[in-house]
Amino acid sequence: MRSQKRDFTIGALSKYSGVNIETIRYYEKIEIMPSPPRSQGGYRLYSESHRRRLSFIRRSRELGFSLEEIRGLLTLVDDKSYTCAQVENITVNHLNTTRRKIADLQKLEAVLDGMVSKCHGGHVPDCPVIDALSL
Amino acid sequence: MRSQKRDFTIGALSKYSGVNIETIRYYEKIEIMPSPPRSQGGYRLYSESHRRRLSFIRRSRELGFSLEEIRGLLTLVDDKSYTCAQVENITVNHLNTTRRKIADLQKLEAVLDGMVSKCHGGHVPDCPVIDALSL
DNA sequence: TCTTGAGTCTGTAGTTCCTACAGGGTTTAT
DNA sequence: ATAAACCCTGTAGGAACTACAGACTCAAGA
Numbered sequence: 001m002r003s004q005k006r007d008f009t010i011g012a013l014s015k016y017s018g019v020n021i022e023t024i025r026y027y028e029k030i031e032i033m034p035s036p037p038r039s040q041g042g043y044r045l046y047s048e049s050h051r052r053r054l055s056f057i058r059r060s061r062e063l064g065f066s067l068e069e070i071r072g073l074l075t076l077v078d079d080k081s082y083t084c085a086q087v088e089n090i091t092v093n094h095l096n097t098t099r100r101k102i103a104d105l106q107k108l109e110a111v112l113d114g115m116v117s118k119c120h121g122g123h124v125p126d127c128p129v130i131d132a133l134s135l
Numbered sequence: 136m137r138s139q140k141r142d143f144t145i146g147a148l149s150k151y152s153g154v155n156i157e158t159i160r161y162y163e164k165i166e167i168m169p170s171p172p173r174s175q176g177g178y179r180l181y182s183e184s185h186r187r188r189l190s191f192i193r194r195s196r197e198l199g200f201s202l203e204e205i206r207g208l209l210t211l212v213d214d215k216s217y218t219c220a221q222v223e224n225i226t227v228n229h230l231n232t233t234r235r236k237i238a239d240l241q242k243l244e245a246v247l248d249g250m251v252s253k254c255h256g257g258h259v260p261d262c263p264v265i266d267a268l269s270l
Numbered sequence: 271t272c273t274t275g276a277g278t279c280t281g282t283a284g285t286t287c288c289t290a291c292a293g294g295g296t297t298t299a300t
Numbered sequence: 301a302t303a304a305a306c307c308c309t310g311t312a313g314g315a316a317c318t319a320c321a322g323a324c325t326c327a328a329g330a
Contacts, residue, residue: 011277021278022318030316041325043278052269059239059268064199067316076262087262088254095247098240104194105237112230119223127211127222133194134187146306156307157289165287176296178307202287 007037007045017054024054032057032071063101069094107132142172142180152189159189167192167206198236204229242267 014021027033028044033054036044053074060070072090076082111132118125149156162168168189171179188209195205207225211217246267253260 009278020318023316025280026317039325041278043325052265055269056265056267060243061316062199063236063239063243064197073262073264077265080261082259084254084257084259087259088251091247091250091254095244095251098244098247101198102237102240102244104198105233105240108198109230109233109237112226112233115226116223116230119219119226122219124217124219124222126215127208129208130187130191130212132191134190144307155289158287160309161288174296174307176307178296196287 007047010044010046013046013051013054016051017058019054019058027054027057030067032067032074104133142182145179145181148181148186148189151186152193154189154193162189162192165202167202167209239268 008016010021010024013019014024017024019027024033028035033050036046036050039045057067057070057074060073061067073094076087076090108129111129115125115127115129143151145156145159148154149159152159154162159168163170168185171181171185174180191209192202192205195208196202208229211222211225243264246264250260250262250264
């Protein structure tokens with residue numbers, strides 16, 4: 001019993017992944033998602049691995065990575081012929097921007113949290129949100 | 136001695152904030168940045184508060200917030216006539232997405248960090264990066 | 271089996287958020 | 301005063317979607 005792959009259509013994939021149907025087809029065209037097999041009538045048939053890849057892309061986009069950055073990471077998944085130095089290069093780079101983003105978001109979190117607390121106190125606080133991310 | 140505001144041109148603002156000159160003018164057109172005063176010859180003259188606002192926008196964009204989301208936060212800064220309930224609404228919302236993003240980035244960080252360690256060990260690791268953000 | 275309605279197909283055009291000129295005026299340093 | 305470096309407006313292009321239009325497919329019920 002390997003992986004029974006119950007295929008699903010593009011509409012179902014869209015629901016499971018939170019990505020628009022049109023965007024899914026767009027991702028296939030620019031080759032960041034693979035072309036799936038088709039039914040006799042020409043319908044795209046997806047499986048679990050597609051759903052996982054697509055969810056990864058969506059969430060990475062929400063974190064502010066460009067499709068080219070994501071494509072770079074995904075080649076690490078797809079292409080098994082990298083040297084350690086190449087992998088480390090891509091990975092360390094991504095790790096740096098990831099850590100910077102975490103730090104920024106935590107600053108933002110602190111400011112927003114402070115505002116909510118003050119608001120609970122009853123009077124409208126002024127909003128120092130710019131101070132969090134203005135260098 | 137209040138704030139001595141040494142004005143600077145759009146090119147300088149671009150350097151200080153890391154935002155392209157064209158993008159700065161675009162932000163003015165869509166009214167997410169205010170129209171600054173002009174010199175006799177028509178040059179835009181910016182001061183420190185512009186720089187801070189613009190840096191905030193740039194870094195928020197890098198964190199994956201849309202201009203509309205950022206505009207929402209900035210109205211909290213600009214408009215002093217909100218009720219506490221309104222402020223809390225906007226803020227709590229933003230706080231939720233912010234925390235979700237932090238959590239996602241931390242998962243990604245762990246995976247990338249793991250890859251780098253394995254790479255230091257000498258042999259090319261396979262890349263479980265999708266697992267970090269595929270639900 | 272035939273029909274009907276929801277779902278999918280390709281292709282093209284529109285939106286958002288920039289980015290890159292073109293052709294001209296302004297500043298500043300020599 | 302004059303050239304280099306900068307800025308102006310306007311328009312056109314690119315990335316990453318998003319929204320049709322018109323035709324085909326599929327599942328389910330009469």
